[in-house]
Amino acid sequence: EAGVTQFPSHSVIEKGQTVTLRCDPISGHDNLYWYRRVMGKEIKFLLHFVKESKQDESGMPNNRFLAERTGGTYSTLKVQPAELEDSGVYFCASSQAPGLLNTEAFFGQGTRLTVV
Amino acid sequence: AQSVTQLDSQVPVFEEAPVELRCNYSSSVSVYLFWYVQYPNQGLQLLLKYLSGSTLVESINGFEAEFNKSQTSFHLRKPSVHISDTAEYFCAVSKYNFNKFYFGSGTKLNVKP
Numbered sequence: 001e002a003g004v005t006q007f008p009s010h011s012v013i014e015k016g017q018t019v020t021l022r023c024d025p026i027s028g029h030d031n032l033y034w035y036r037r038v039m040g041k042e043i044k045f046l047l048h049f050v051k052e053s054k055q056d057e058s059g060m061p062n063n064r065f066l067a068e069r070t071g072g073t074y075s076t077l078k079v080q081p082a083e084l085e086d087s088g089v090y091f092c093a094s095s096q097a098p099g100l101l102n103t104e105a106f107f108g109q110g111t112r113l114t115v116v
Numbered sequence: 117a118q119s120v121t122q123l124d125s126q127v128p129v130f131e132e133a134p135v136e137l138r139c140n141y142s143s144s145v146s147v148y149l150f151w152y153v154q155y156p157n158q159g160l161q162l163l164l165k166y167l168s169g170s171t172l173v174e175s176i177n178g179f180e181a182e183f184n185k186s187q188t189s190f191h192l193r194k195p196s197v198h199i200s201d202t203a204e205y206f207c208a209v210s211k212y213n214f215n216k217f218y219f220g221s222g223t224k225l226n227v228k229p
Contacts, residue, residue, distance in 0.1 A: 004159065031215075042120070043160075043206065043219035056215065091160065098214035103148065103167065105217065107160035 002026070004108035006092050012114045018080040021111045025074070025094030031055075032075050033095075033105060034067060038088035046090075049075060061086075082115045089113070118143045120207050122220035130228050131199055137192040137223045139181075139207030147209040149190040150217070151181055155203045163205070166190065177201075202227045 005024040013019050025032045034046040046065070047057040051072035060067070064083070069075040079086050089112050093105040121140045129135045141147065151163040164175040171183040181192045190207060207220040 033216075035217075035219075040125070040221065042221040043208075043217075045216045045218070048215055093160075095214075103150075103165060103210070103214050104162050105214075107152075109157070109159040 004092055004094050004106050006090075006108040006111050008111060009109065010112045010114075012116060013082055015084055015115055016081045018078065019082055019113060021077045021079075021090050021092075021113070023075045023077070023092030023094075023108060025092070026106055029094035029096055029106075030072065031095045031098060031105075032069060033093040034075070034077055035091040035093065035107075036088050037091065037110075038085070043091065046077075079113075082113075084115050087113055087115045118145075118147060118209050118211070118218040120209055120218055120220035122207055122223050124223050125221065126224045126226065128226045128228060129197055132196045134195050135193065135197050135201075135225065137205050137207075137225065139190045139192065139220060141188050141190065141207070141209050141218075143188075143209060143211075145211060147211055148214070149181075149183055150208040150210065151175075151179070151190070151192050152206045152208060152219075153203045154206065154222075160206065163192075197225070197227045199227050199229060201225060 007022045032049040037043045045059040048055045049069045066078045089110040091110045093107045095105045096102045149166040152160040153163045166183040174180045204222045208217040
């Protein structure tokens, strides 16, 4: 069974450009999450999808970030326009219906974004 | 609000030596505790978790962690490390709905021969 897959693995863009990150969750996982780690700090929650609906987007930094999950399958995270402080590693995770029987979220390898 | 503190950003240790990676948390509600590991060029993987019951939990590769409610800690230990344990370790907490994890800043374990 394929795990959570993220594309690209690395991206270097100039300030002001647009970048789109993609996440393919584990098949059958309705729950999809985006996290971000900036400069060796803690990994921070960005948002949570249940199927195609945004369940919780309390961690999104500002309106330059747009996450979508059309059709409830893969998800994209667009940053437009990118700023220097957006640099970091963006992780995607997926899970089945979370609860005491399903406590684990499965993470992808992350996309390392560098804004120069 | 929930927060997780991992005071040690890096821990160098020689092979076969014991190691302890520290994790403290703060929360206004009951939480569940996790350790995730990231090996080089891989994603985060669940190492072990505490949900309830015995406060000492173990992983399949010899790590263990003990939940200490009074000290709000969940330190990770291994009596004898291997080169293959070289990785970054993240402590995390989650509330009852497991919809969101709060991670610490990670500890890089570097096992030297």
